[in-house]
Amino acid sequence: MAVLLNNYYLQVATFVGVNALLGLSVYLVLSTGQLTLGNAGFMALGAYTAALLATKAGAPVWITLPAAALVPAIVAIPLGYASLRLRGVYLAIATLGFTETVRVLFQNWEFAGGALGIKNIPSLGRMVQNGLKAAGITPPAGLSHAQLANLVVMLFVLLVLGLALAFVYRQAAGRVGRAYAAIRIDEIAAEAMGINITYYKVLAFVQGAVLAGLAGGLVAHINFSVSPAEFAFSRAVEMLTLVVVGGSTTPLGPVLGAALLIGLSEGLRDFSLFGARLSDYRLILYGFLLMVVVALRPQGLLTFAPRRKGARA
Amino acid sequence: MTEYARPILEVRGLTRTFGGLVAVSEVDLTVPEGAIFGLIGPNGAGKTTLFNLITGLLPPSGGSVTFAGQPVTGRRPHVITRLGMARTFQNIRLFGSLSALENVVVGTHCRTRSGVWGSVFRTGRTRAEEAEAWAKARAELEFVGLADLVDAPAGGLAYGQQRRLEIARALATGPRLLCLDEPAAGMNETESEELIDLVRRIQRRGISVLIIEHDMHVVMNLCDRIAVLNFGRKLAEGTPAEIRANPDVIEAYLGRDEDAADQGA
Amino acid sequence: MLLQQILNGITQGGTYALVALGYTLIFGVLEIINMAHGELFMIGAMVGWALVTLFGWSLVPALLGGMVGAALLGVVLEFTALRPLRRQGGTNLSPLISTIGLGMVVQNLMVRATNGQPLSFRVPLSEGVIRLGPLQMTTAQLVVLSVSIFLMVALQWTLSRTRLGRAVRAVSENPETAALLGVNVSAVILATVMLAAALGGAAGVLVGLSFVSVSATMGLPYGLKGLAVIILGGLGNVKGAVAGGLIIGVLEALTVAYGGAGYKDAVAFGFLFLMLLLRPQGLFGISAAAVRRS
Numbered sequence: 001m002a003v004l005l006n007n008y009y010l011q012v013a014t015f016v017g018v019n020a021l022l023g024l025s026v027y028l029v030l031s032t033g034q035l036t037l038g039n040a041g042f043m044a045l046g047a048y049t050a051a052l053l054a055t056k057a058g059a060p061v062w063i064t065l066p067a068a069a070l071v072p073a074i075v076a077i078p079l080g081y082a083s084l085r086l087r088g089v090y091l092a093i094a095t096l097g098f099t100e101t102v103r104v105l106f107q108n109w110e111f112a113g114g115a116l117g118i119k120n121i122p123s124l125g126r127m128v129q130n131g132l133k134a135a136g137i138t139p140p141a142g143l144s145h146a147q148l149a150n151l152v153v154m155l156f157v158l159l160v161l162g163l164a165l166a167f168v169y170r171q172a173a174g175r176v177g178r179a180y181a182a183i184r185i186d187e188i189a190a191e192a193m194g195i196n197i198t199y200y201k202v203l204a205f206v207q208g209a210v211l212a213g214l215a216g217g218l219v220a221h222i223n224f225s226v227s228p229a230e231f232a233f234s235r236a237v238e239m240l241t242l243v244v245v246g247g248s249t250t251p252l253g254p255v256l257g258a259a260l261l262i263g264l265s266e267g268l269r270d271f272s273l274f275g276a277r278l279s280d281y282r283l284i285l286y287g288f289l290l291m292v293v294v295a296l297r298p299q300g301l302l303t304f305a306p307r308r309k310g311a312r313a
Numbered sequence: 314m315t316e317y318a319r320p321i322l323e324v325r326g327l328t329r330t331f332g333g334l335v336a337v338s339e340v341d342l343t344v345p346e347g348a349i350f351g352l353i354g355p356n357g358a359g360k361t362t363l364f365n366l367i368t369g370l371l372p373p374s375g376g377s378v379t380f381a382g383q384p385v386t387g388r389r390p391h392v393i394t395r396l397g398m399a400r401t402f403q404n405i406r407l408f409g410s411l412s413a414l415e416n417v418v419v420g421t422h423c424r425t426r427s428g429v430w431g432s433v434f435r436t437g438r439t440r441a442e443e444a445e446a447w448a449k450a451r452a453e454l455e456f457v458g459l460a461d462l463v464d465a466p467a468g469g470l471a472y473g474q475q476r477r478l479e480i481a482r483a484l485a486t487g488p489r490l491l492c493l494d495e496p497a498a499g500m501n502e503t504e505s506e507e508l509i510d511l512v513r514r515i516q517r518r519g520i521s522v523l524i525i526e527h528d529m530h531v532v533m534n535l536c537d538r539i540a541v542l543n544f545g546r547k548l549a550e551g552t553p554a555e556i557r558a559n560p561d562v563i564e565a566y567l568g569r570d571e572d573a574a575d576q577g578a
Numbered sequence: 579m580l581l582q583q584i585l586n587g588i589t590q591g592g593t594y595a596l597v598a599l600g601y602t603l604i605f606g607v608l609e610i611i612n613m614a615h616g617e618l619f620m621i622g623a624m625v626g627w628a629l630v631t632l633f634g635w636s637l638v639p640a641l642l643g644g645m646v647g648a649a650l651l652g653v654v655l656e657f658t659a660l661r662p663l664r665r666q667g668g669t670n671l672s673p674l675i676s677t678i679g680l681g682m683v684v685q686n687l688m689v690r691a692t693n694g695q696p697l698s699f700r701v702p703l704s705e706g707v708i709r710l711g712p713l714q715m716t717t718a719q720l721v722v723l724s725v726s727i728f729l730m731v732a733l734q735w736t737l738s739r740t741r742l743g744r745a746v747r748a749v750s751e752n753p754e755t756a757a758l759l760g761v762n763v764s765a766v767i768l769a770t771v772m773l774a775a776a777l778g779g780a781a782g783v784l785v786g787l788s789f790v791s792v793s794a795t796m797g798l799p800y801g802l803k804g805l806a807v808i809i810l811g812g813l814g815n816v817k818g819a820v821a822g823g824l825i826i827g828v829l830e831a832l833t834v835a836y837g838g839a840g841y842k843d844a845v846a847f848g849f850l851f852l853m854l855l856l857r858p859q860g861l862f863g864i865s866a867a868a869v870r871r872s
Contacts (some may be wrong), residue, residue, distance in 0.1 A: 009729075030671075093611060097846075104843050175427050182411075182422075185410060189407070192390050192402075196393050199636055237322070291679040295676065
């Protein structure tokens with residue numbers, strides 16, 4: 001048990017969970033047929049909000065995390081409205097510009113540490129560990145305190161992911177989800193059937209921003225530090241790849257994508273092929289996967305089974 | 314239907330230009346409430362463009378549209394639908410990957426209100442509203458005669474069935490005016506008769522109908538009033554008998570639809 | 579001094595305009611944004627660098643070489659990321675995603691090849707400075723400005739006077755009608771992509787010359803600026819691309835002089851958002867309604 005739950009695997013699993021959350025944030029926007037490259041920027045906003053509140057104001061986690069989810073939402077509303085009332089290509093461009101702008105702004109903001117970012121953010125793992133020790137709890141099954149703490153953190157992240165998935169599923173089964181699907185399939189017909197397409201596109205966009213921001217807040221507290229370079233355009237492309245490859249028509253798609261791609265990159269981290277370390281080629285692989293999947297199986301790996309409506313009252 | 318019936322739709326001087334091209338020019342129309350109003354004309358006369366102007370898909374270059382006494386010129390399509398004007402499309406725009414029932418239930422969107430909170434927490438009000446919406450969708454499917462195709466993917470249906478499904482979806486929006494764009498296109502005689510029957514049943518529900526059609530049999534037998542468009546302008550307006558006898562109309566159609574002169578004579 | 583800054587800005591803006599024109603051409607015939615355009619720019623710069631530094635070529639041949647190199651990558655782009663998707667007939671999102679993918683591949687391959695380090699350009703130009711009254715320009719700036727202007731004029735001439743140019747305009751208007759009129763639409767698309775790539779590649783070489791270095795990541799900021807320019811000027815609008823490029827160039831120069839150098843990049847994006855809010859069709863676009871319809 002202790003071997004299976006070693007720190008490395010726990011960290012990878014936690015990492016997969018956070019990335020699944022990020023993939024889900026992109027999925028939400030894709031479910032209305034829009035392409036966003038802005039969730040890396042929203043993730044940065046969330047991460048920095050949490051980091052600043054924690055390090056400069058000493059705020060506890062149960063304040064920093066909700067704040068990390070809320071701040072991106074506030075920014076997403078005007079950005080989304082301005083871009084989404086226009087044709088789809090404008091959103092891709094605007095969100096690309098947004099992600100870069102956020103990165104540049106943080107890079108030049110001395111209060112937030114400039115290019116070096118913020119360090120020594122209170123980590124969730126440390127907090128749990130201290131809590132366990134203070135409560136006098138002895139880890140079972142020969143686990144160390146650190147391992148138990150990492151396990152708790154992983155479970156917490158998976159819990160957040162689970163709640164997010166439940167939210168997305170419930171929403172998809174109802175009126176809002178139907179509106180999203182109609183807009184995705186044919187937005188002109190959807191609008192003619194009385195759906196306010198701009199409102200729902202912005203709603204999905206803001207929901208995506210909230211999830212991305214929350215993921216950012218989690219990352220801040222798991223990694224002890226944040227810096228602008230982590231939230232660049234390549235991050236946005238990674239998130240997109242998780243959804244496109246894993247499956248863009250079902251909420252479990254990004255989860256599969258994260259498990260596959262992140263799991264693979266971590267698992268093959270030290271693996272060398274022809275003298276080249278595979279981890280260096282990760283972005284090239286992602287780019288290649290994007291091209292191949294979009295050409296051969298655009299809906300991605302996982303597709304949803306048609307829901308049976310006959311059973312409904 | 315009396316001549317003094319209040320108009321459900323009033324179009325005044327409606328115009329649309331694309332660059333130098335005039336697609337629709339100074340068209341006036343009055344659709345009395347409860348009527349079935351036909352819009353005919355040769356191909357390229359501007360009928361579908363007129364539809365798009367009326368239903369909000371295209372902003373007009375000039376003129377006005379008044380629906381049930383409310384100005385709707387240049388308003389977004391979803392607002393117009395919510396006010397009570399629904400439509401079908403010439404090229405059929407169903408949600409192909411959704412089932413027939415799911416397509417129709419999308420139509421109930423503007424008559425329901427539950428949002429994120431209601432869906433995620435399955436509140437009592439939302440559950441009641443959802444049950445009602447699905448029930449209404451089933452009812453409309455039955456009304457158009459597709460009750461046994463409830464779960465069939467819309468994209469796989471036969472052509473005539475798809476047209477009826479589109480009508481069911483439009484009916485689900487609870488309209489006072491239903492705009493049909495060439496619903497009989499590609500239908501055989503039996504299907505056309507069934508369509509005529511369907512539209513009459515829609516009229517009996519108190520819904521006014523504005524219909525673009527090329528099939529003269531359908532038009533002459535169904536419509537209470539007809540307007541003829543040619544080159545974007547209104548050529549004539551009147552009862553089917555008046556239109557049939559109108560020399561300008563006959564000339565516009567000369568050589569295009571010779572059956573028109575013989576139909577229903 | 580103000581006029582000097584404006585002159586600097588116009589010179590830089592010329593390169594932005596060239597990049598923007600590449601986007602505009604492809605948007606015109608394909609109605610998509612080529613997200614790999616920044617990489618076409620970068621490859622042009624890399625090829626130019628290699629020709630000058632490794633083979634000792636002089637300026638004009640190196641510039642042409644850079645343009646050809648970028649155009650070849652454009653061919654790869656068309657056949658791997660664009661054409662296969664057109665056959666499929668998918669959504670507008672697919673080519674966007676596909677070009678993002680190709681851009682990532684090319685950029686990161688170059689990062690590996692250069693080990694992430696910038697490469698310096700031993701500029702084959704005299705280090706001279708030319709004075710025009712109270713203003714001055716380095717020889718490099720003069721070259722960049724004149725080549726930019728020449729290329730823009732050449733493009734305009736090509737579009738309005740040659741058969742190819744007319745075919746490109748026809749396909750931009752309406753591909754179906756163009757096909758009916760006997761235009762080989764596939765060939766025109768390929769030619770347009772190559773042309774757009776060549777312009778981007780030229781801009782890359784010119785920028786490499788201006789800043790005396792090239793790097794594998796130089797494509798991203800210029801690609802983004804190019805996007806800001808076409809939003810400012812109006813999607814698919816050639817005049818707009820030129821005007822927008824110059825405007826952004828000047829505004830950036832003024833920001834560096836009077837604001838802070840670090841925020842230079844934010845200027846273009848700030849304008850981008852402002853345009854989306856206030857005038858989405860851009861300076862030269864016709865109506866706001868046109869950009870709202872899908």
